[in-house]
Amino acid sequence: MTALMLARAQFAFTVSFHFLFPAFTIGLASYLAVLEALWLRTGSGVYANLYRYWLKIFAVVFGMGVVSGLVMSYQFGTNWSVFSDKAGPVIGPLMAYEVLTAFFLEAGFLGVMLFGINKVGRNLHFVATLAVALGTFISAFWIIAVNSWMQTPTGYEISADGRFLPGPSWLAIIFNPSFPYRLVHTVLAAYLTTAFAVGGVGAWHLLRDAHNPGARKMFSMAMWMAALVAPVQIYAGDAHGLNTLAWQPAKVMAMEGHFQSHPHGAPLVLVGLIDQTHQRIDYTLEIPKLSSLLLRHDINAPLAGLDTVPPANQPPVIVVFWAFRVMVAIGFAMAGLGLWSLVARLRGRLFASPWLHRAGVVMGPAGFVAVLAGWTVTETGRQPFTVFGLLRTVDSVSPLAAPVVGTSLAAFALVYFIVFGMGIAYLLRLMAKPPQAHETALDGSPIRAAGITPASGFGEQAA
Amino acid sequence: MTLLAHIDLTVIWAVIIGFAIVAYVVLDGFDLGIGILFPLIAAGNDRDTAMNSVAPVWDGNETWLVLGGGGLLAAFPLAYAIILPALYAPLMAMLLGLVLRGVAFEFRWREPRHRVWWDRAFAFGSTLAAFMQGVALGALLHGIRVVGRGFAGGPWDWVSGFSLLTGVALVAGYALLGSCWLNWKTDGPLQQQAVRYAGRCGVALLVAIGAVSLATLGLDAHYAARWLTMPGIVFTAQVPLATLVVALLFYRSLARGSEIQPFAWALAIFGLCIVGLGISIWPDVIPARVTIWQAAAPPRSQAFMLAGALVMVPVILAYTGWAYWVFRGKAGSEGYH
Secondary structure: OOHHHHHHHHHHHHHHHHHHHHHHHHHHHHHHHHHHHHHHHHOOHHHHHHHHHHHHHHHHHHHHHHHHHHHHHHHHHHHOHHHHHHHHHHHHHHHHHHHHHHHHHHHHHHHHHHHOHHHHHHHHHHHHHHHHHHHHHHHHHHHHHHHHHHHOOOOEEEOOOOOEEEOOOHHHHHOOOOHHHHHHHHHHHHHHHHHHHHHHHHHHHHHHOOOOHHHHHHHHHHHHHHHHHHHHHHHHHHHHHHHHHHHOHHHHHHHHOOOOOEOOOOOEEEEEEEEOOOOEEEEEEEEOOHHHHHHHOOOOOOEOOHHHOOHHHOOOHHHHHHHHHHHHHHHHHHHHHHHHHHHHHHOOOOOOOHHHHHHHHHHOOHHHHHHHHHHHHHHHOOOOEEEOOOEEHHHOOOOOOHHHHHHHHHHHHHHHHHHHHHHHHHHHHHHHOOOOOOOOOOOOOOOOOOOOOOOOOOHHHOO | OOHHHHHHHHHHHHHHHHHHHHHHHHHHHHHHHHHHHHHHOOOOHHHHHHHHHHOOOHHHHHHHHHHHHHHHHHHOHHHHHHHHHHOHHHHHHHHHHHHHHHHHHHHHHHOHHHHHHHHHHHHHHHHHHHHHHHHHHHHHHHOOOEEOOEEOOOOOOOOOHHHHHHHHHHHHHHHHHHHHHHHHHOOOHHHHHHHHHHHHHHHHHHHHHHHHHHHHHHHOHHHHHHHHOOOOHHHHOHHHHHHHHHHHHHHHHHHOOOOOHHHHHHHHHHHHHHHHHHHHHOOEEEOOOEEHHHHOOOHHHHHHHHHHHHHHHHHHHHHHHHHHHHOOOOEEOOEEO
């Protein structure tokens, strides 16, 4: 193993673990804000109890997101120092803005959100919840601006010694061509991930007690999200794909498994055996012309293949190809479950369909798999470059010896598997408890006795 | 842009990064210090109280470390690109320590049978992070080998008697801040215990400061030149003198049973150490190798960020101050009274 491969493995490992947590907290913070808003508006106990229920889970997820994110902010320098030197003048300020406008906002109001309701009252507490939710979104905005710039760099100048310097307009850097598409697609993914996690927990408890009002309410809310947002996400993903075709065609060729160019309409390859060494795909199951129809809106439109891209500039096709299929399959499964729930809802059987609930449980973790798969598509698809087309990954890595990087990778693997493994076990235990009529407050917090008092009771508010 | 504007922006950014580091040391110092003292605090109510006294604010405290790292990348990318690989092992160890202690805040409440382990993780992680921060500072002062635009040394360059000494010094210093914080925020036996520890940690820190200061003078001729040549010595000599005066005020306030003053005087000792650090290295960012101007990002990068920092830093300080105000007063094992 070279130092480069180890550095890539370490970044992939630490960022994949990290990404799971913000994908959940972005959605969960917004969900908590909605629950608190509904509680303040209606005074209904079911919302107060659900808020408390998910706040305990949020606290654990957020803690893991903070510490794994701290690692990321140093990985750029420790493992990718040449990249940091070369691209720092452009991406550094965007990351500094993320700290200034998002991280402090989240961290500053988190304490009040978790522990402060008796100190500041309900309305100010709601402001704190909103601030945390807003902070998670602003954080996504900046970090996706950075990532998108690495995919579709615009607005830069190149100095005499080969560094990227900002051009006259920062808007051209931030609002680079892939940014709006990636931001929408990623934030929707975070919302869907949360919706399916919430829906999975609701479904699990409905299978045990179909009359639990909290389980009913969370399942119903999650299934509304699935029915409404999953189709929007498929549309947003399609638009993102078309944008990628325009700016990073090699990535789309890898996603499609198109080694050959197709001058008279390209087939949609459903599955196949990738052989990048020989630049071919075998044993394909494919639908003629459909790829051209999807990508060019014309069944006979020509589509270039990887034969137009030198092998040295090609991404690892097998990874991109299969990760893309996992993501798309989950996306359609999400929309399918949303449709199923809509039918069940219209028939008045949303809470009386055990098979729907079983499907909901199975799909509970689907969003996490999908975001990791999608992240793999876009990041692996950018290879072999860090700044697409301009700076190679091999020219970005720190001057470190392989044993050094290997040791730190092993240390990260050990600590992450223990720490986050235990954290995920604690999360599953919290989720395994049914939501109750008098949900307890966060442990170690001062709101044990008073605070959100769901006086109106749980039972009246059956969804 | 003119050269003058460039120089000004770079100095301003050096001050802002310096401010972020000071804010980090001041704020995260006391909550890391509580972790360092944790094994000495009785399990049960006392540990719960100590933990609760920082639980609502530790996350914001640690964010200053992210601003220090992120700000360095943005304003001084060359320094970031040289220092981080040079200090690879201590920084990785620091990050892993911060992971272990950061999750402990939540995890220790999740399963009573596991609490003893997460308390150990909290103590070990806090101590490791504090020690490695000190080691990193010592290694930076000791010197980093640079060729061209990159780090040119080996994986063990950061190890030296000096860097281990600065590591121990920072552990003692954070433990002092932690015990002063507990003196302020708790009552009863835990507070009395904290006062005893504050006295001992103060001695340890002062001895360590003396040792580090003398060792720095012997480290490299250019440090000695900065501190000991006339007429500069007339000014630089004020730093150790002021440290002695503040140390006396610290012990007097501790003896009088004051709750807030020892914390303030302990912070003042840290402030003087940072002034001393500034005398040793300004205007270098990598001592004797790279100045802040050589490491600086172009004016467009620094100007764009400065606009954000001028608006956001006061806002951040305002709502951080509010959060501290919300949780003012004594903490208890059931949270704040």
